[in-house]
Amino acid sequence: MKTTFKLTVLLICMIISVMTYAQSEYSRNGITNNRTVLESNESNEVKAEIVITDSETIKGYKNLEFKLSNGMSFTYEDGNYKAGYNNRSLDVKGKYSITSEVGTLSIAFNADDGSIWWVFRKK
Template structure:
């Protein structure tokens, strides 16, 4: 009996230690360009039109297909108020993040999907206590955030940026999250 209990305990511990975070992915229709993503650990609640919570944050992957009105409340760590999405069609997913990059206190280069990134944080001269960011990828993409304004370029040419912050290029999509309050950067690069 002790052997069985130990085996179950060891198996559970293995699963817990191998668990990987999930990130939130919102698709508002069938087009992949209509996606919004939030980094691992972002709290959220998906409610039916009657107000019942049917999906919320956890480390387990999952998906809810939406074919009628639902309201999604997302609570990013860098904001006091939630982001609210009314979704009539699409899906809300908790996607397993096999390789993700939290770039918090250190300025060491990080890598994802064969692309290396370096971040340079500076203190804002306009907004006390806030950070500015220059984020440079080895494939030529440069993202700059200065005092609430941002832009992305590839070899000097301005790139289309959607939301905060999906950056589209012919090479792929850079999905970046930046918190100017503490300088935390989360990113993935999906090749085309």
């Protein structure tokens, strides 16, 4: 019984480690005029430029411009979102998943505090 429990805990820790490694982490480069520019570490060989701004129409909310180095993009503005690849519109499935010919971007943005989570999986 103890061996099974230890093995289960070890597997769960390994899964969490892999998931954490796949998620991007970002560092704050600068804040000017309510515009926060973040540059992320790589996630499957792509880099992200992340721009978070205060909403001009919804007090306390944040907006997001998210661009990957491979041409994929995601924009959230005042409750509306859109995605694209090389200036072509893409569908957002289930609010989080965007698929193009280069891979799938999963992204979540909290407009209340500007927090973001994303991961890109190449095809």
